[in-house]
Amino acid sequence: MHPLDQLDVSTRVAKRAQYEAFEFALAAGNVLVRNGSHPNPSEHEYLVTVEDGLPIECTCPADDHYEGACKHRVAVAIRTPLLDAVTAADDSQSVAADGGHVPPSAVDMSEAESGQDETEASDDDECPDCIGEFPCWECVRTGRKTLPD
Template sequence: MTSQPLDELSVSTRVRKRAQYEAFEFELLDSDVRVRNASHAVPADHEYLVTIEDALPVDCTCPADANYENACKHRVAVAIRRPILDLANEVQLLADGGTRPQRDDSGQAEIQLNESPESDDCECDLLPDDFPCWECVRTGNQPMPTRNERDR
């Protein structure tokens, strides 16, 4: 079973509900997401930048995220809207020199590994626990492990 981004965040029930029902608007800025709360009379006064790292909203410029321990509603709003989070993560991947995953007929991403032999720059043997080196990930010879795979 795949872990959901919301499972990775510490969040109260109240904030989770607000993230679901408030009228948020999203704008992708590089690999970050601008979140505007259109539920307010002046939405431009309620606009914050959510930072995405490793496919998870980790930071927000809002006062609540700075002052409270749990994730703010803006981070949760991004986490529960998987297409927004996936797009931000894809932009990060492409900006870092990665390649876009191929999509099958259903629109699902399909990881296709190159059949070419490992590069001369391969350093996989030097890394612990079958973790792939960057050259193998970059060239598509090995997939990048997910967060849950790394923690095992």
């Protein structure tokens, strides 16, 4: 059964979970969700608790104050590879759920100083996460590519 079938989700929340620019990192068997759509993403960072492959709780205010799952829990639920990584992750390791990109607070200083970690493609390389002419969020966020008209 898909995790969305087990969550109470409004259409509005489901849409926001799909289109907002979320960044994910695994954290001790849970998921740290940062909303890159905000001007200050570090102020919109929440921990989603995952149990048995289901995002059951979030530290955001909406998860406390409203009925149903918040957009952060839904964002985790709709990303099956992310849930698989949470389930399979060794709690002793800090694994980045997006293939190596982690929030700036967790980036090694040598990588931060160079401005590029070893998993990022150089400007001359094609990004494996982009789909045809449609760029991935990281390429849009960093200015490597723009959204098509």
